Amino acid sequence: MSNDMQILIVDDEDSIADMIADALRDEGYTVLVAYDGRRGLELARSYQPSLILSDVMMPFMDGLKMAELLQHELGAETPPLVFMSAVDCRNQTQAYGSFLFKPFTLETLFATIETILQV
Amino acid sequence: MPQGETPAHLPSDLPPAFATGDQGADLVMNGGLPSQATSLIIGPPGAGKTVLALQIGFAAAQAGRNVVYLTNISESHIRMLQHARNFSFFNESLIRQNFNLISINSSVQQQGIDATLNFIMDVARSAKADMLIIDSYLGLKQLFQSQGPQGRNLMFTLSSRLSMLAVTTILLGEYRYDDIHIEPEFAVADAIVELSYSIYGLKRSRYLSVIKLRGKAFLEGLHRLIISDQGITVYPRQESLPLQPKTFVSTERLSLGIPQLDAMLSGGVFAGSTTLIAGGAGTGKTLLGLHFLQAGRPDEVSLMVSFQESEAQLRQRGAEIDRDPGPHLANPIEVLHLSAVELIPDQVAWLIRQKVVHHNVRRIVIDTIDDFEKSSQYKERINDFIVALIAMLGQHKVTTLLIREMPFMVGHASLQSINQWFATDTIIFMHHVELNSRLQRSITVVKQRGSNHDQALRQMDILDGAITIGEPFSNVSHILTGLPALSRIDSGKESARE
Numbered sequence: 001m002s003n004d005m006q007i008l009i010v011d012d013e014d015s016i017a018d019m020i021a022d023a024l025r026d027e028g029y030t031v032l033v034a035y036d037g038r039r040g041l042e043l044a045r046s047y048q049p050s051l052i053l054s055d056v057m058m059p060f061m062d063g064l065k066m067a068e069l070l071q072h073e074l075g076a077e078t079p080p081l082v083f084m085s086a087v088d089c090r091n092q093t094q095a096y097g098s099f100l101f102k103p104f105t106l107e108t109l110f111a112t113i114e115t116i117l118q119v
Numbered sequence: 120m121p122q123g124e125t126p127a128h129l130p131s132d133l134p135p136a137f138a139t140g141d142q143g144a145d146l147v148m149n150g151g152l153p154s155q156a157t158s159l160i161i162g163p164p165g166a167g168k169t170v171l172a173l174q175i176g177f178a179a180a181q182a183g184r185n186v187v188y189l190t191n192i193s194e195s196h197i198r199m200l201q202h203a204r205n206f207s208f209f210n211e212s213l214i215r216q217n218f219n220l221i222s223i224n225s226s227v228q229q230q231g232i233d234a235t236l237n238f239i240m241d242v243a244r245s246a247k248a249d250m251l252i253i254d255s256y257l258g259l260k261q262l263f264q265s266q267g268p269q270g271r272n273l274m275f276t277l278s279s280r281l282s283m284l285a286v287t288t289i290l291l292g293e294y295r296y297d298d299i300h301i302e303p304e305f306a307v308a309d310a311i312v313e314l315s316y317s318i319y320g321l322k323r324s325r326y327l328s329v330i331k332l333r334g335k336a337f338l339e340g341l342h343r344l345i346i347s348d349q350g351i352t353v354y355p356r357q358e359s360l361p362l363q364p365k366t367f368v369s370t371e372r373l374s375l376g377i378p379q380l381d382a383m384l385s386g387g388v389f390a391g392s393t394t395l396i397a398g399g400a401g402t403g404k405t406l407l408g409l410h411f412l413q414a415g416r417p418d419e420v421s422l423m424v425s426f427q428e429s430e431a432q433l434r435q436r437g438a439e440i441d442r443d444p445g446p447h448l449a450n451p452i453e454v455l456h457l458s459a460v461e462l463i464p465d466q467v468a469w470l471i472r473q474k475v476v477h478h479n480v481r482r483i484v485i486d487t488i489d490d491f492e493k494s495s496q497y498k499e500r501i502n503d504f505i506v507a508l509i510a511m512l513g514q515h516k517v518t519t520l521l522i523r524e525m526p527f528m529v530g531h532a533s534l535q536s537i538n539q540w541f542a543t544d545t546i547i548f549m550h551h552v553e554l555n556s557r558l559q560r561s562i563t564v565v566k567q568r569g570s571n572h573d574q575a576l577r578q579m580d581i582l583d584g585a586i587t588i589g590e591p592f593s594n595v596s597h598i599l600t601g602l603p604a605l606s607r608i609d610s611g612k613e614s615a616r617e
Binding site for chain 1: 215238241
């Protein structure tokens with residue numbers, strides 16, 4: 001599959017971020033990667049990706065803070081967010097986006113992305 | 120300023136330690152790991168380093184402190200959380216709230232030593248961390264080992280910088296004991312805790328030991344450690360606990376629940392004393408213990424520590440002693456039943472201590488002390504262990520009965536084989552005697568410190584589940600051999616063996 005969708009991955013566990021990035025590139029997406037919330041916010045501001053996949057617990061700025069700032073700055077233009085976490089924090093994340101409980105399969109990830117992006 | 124005096128502007132006391140979430144470990148470490156200091160937790164893979172660090176972290180988070188757990192190559196967060204959820208100390212609601220799990224890998228792999236140090240400092244600052252745990256520090260250090268002195272002295276740099284933030288730092292590493300003499304971090308660390316294990320036969324036993332705890336006393340040596348659903352539980356080695364001379368001396372006599380035996384002891388045993396009940400199988404030792412426990416006061420708890428008979432068995436036997444207990448006998452009796460198989464003596468001592476301290480236990484029977492010896496891979500320590508256990512119980516004013524199985528049915532009785540005889544106040548000896556082609560039970564008081572006692576070897580029987588003590592044997596001698604001879608009497612007949 002080839003498309004012009006750009007996805008930002010934000011996760012401090014580089015092994016997970018890089019693995020997801022490789023898988024999404026194979027699916028034809030353009031991928032950006034950040035390893036902490038602060039850098040994630042910078043990339044989101046600069047590139048305004050089609051979708052953000054973000055961990056919740058991260059150094060310097062967690063995923064929720066990043067989402068809050070993005071929504072404050074971009075309002076309705078904020079890219080859709082999918083939070084990924086091994087800790088069940090759906091109550092906190094539901095105001096900003098959907099939630100994937102780690103560990104998840106790539107099939108689940110692709111299905112979630114395709115539903116949101118309607119590709 | 121005179122030498123040794125603390126300048127007025129400097130704090131003279133250490134800040135309170137960080138509790139480990141386990142009372143035993145806290146006792147060994149004199150309160151826990153030192154605050155605003157650098158501690159190393161070392162040990163081979165599988166020794167429990169991560170579990171201990173998580174437990175300490177969650178205990179701190181539970182107390183409202185901010186904890187940052189930094190990981191590198193040790194374990195993925197998914198796996199770590201999956202494992203941590205199995206422990207009772209894990210509290211999902213603390214995650215993100217004040218327990219943050221953060222990977223350091225991207226910084227380490229891509230940016231080098233300076234960036235990594237800055238990363239750690241920035242994380243500590245932005246999370247307002249009170250505690251920072253690095254798992255594994257050794258893995259981190261090995262990545263920078265080739266980068267000259269800066270890599271080798273990573274910990275010195277790290278701990279100096281973190282001390283500016285008053286952060287308590289806990290570093291984990293799969294070091295070997297010999298590394299202590301070589302690696303500079305062991306000189307820098309304020310505390311070093313080693314987790315280890317030994318293999319004896321088919322059994323693997325885990326231990327915790329404190330190698331260094333700057334500025335504080337701690338319990339020396341190896342202490343048994345188990346990992347269960349509760350997390351880490353440490354049982355301090357009984358002999359390592361401070362032994363204080365017995366200051367409690369009572370003239371109050373306590374009944375053993377058998378009037379004839381009380382009479383043999385001039386009114387009973389002294390409160391807070393220790394009595395050894397020694398005898399062969401089937402002589403009624405456990406039953407005597409039950410008599411003693413049932414004679415306790417209603418406002419005091421009695422405790423049966425049993426390694427063989429279950430609580431149900433013991434309660435049934437206890438009910439047979441007195442089928443119609445009066446109000447004076449309605450004292451609460453607790454039973455601590457632990458299997459003799461793979462018994463951990465220090466665990467038993469710890470559980471007894473907990474019962475004594477928290478349940479107002481005043482009478483204890485331990486049935487039998489032989490099981491400590493059978494279960495320990497260090498048999499030479501068991502005598503000291505029992506002496507220390509007796510001392511602990513004495514300090515808490517507990518009156519104790521220790522039951523000891525003698526390895527004979529009938530035959531020569533030798534108290535020399537009982538190592539604990541000198542540490543006990545009273546010794547009661549129960550024995551089988553072969554007389555007129557039947558086994559006859561006998562009982563005698565061998566020793567009672569500070570009191571007169573009956574010297575006679577008396578006949579004893581168990582009737583309807585209760586002990587009765589009769590008259591001294593008459594016209595026979597050599598009873599303690601188990602094969603008595605008739606004393607010379609007027610008729611001139613001499614020996615029961617004839």
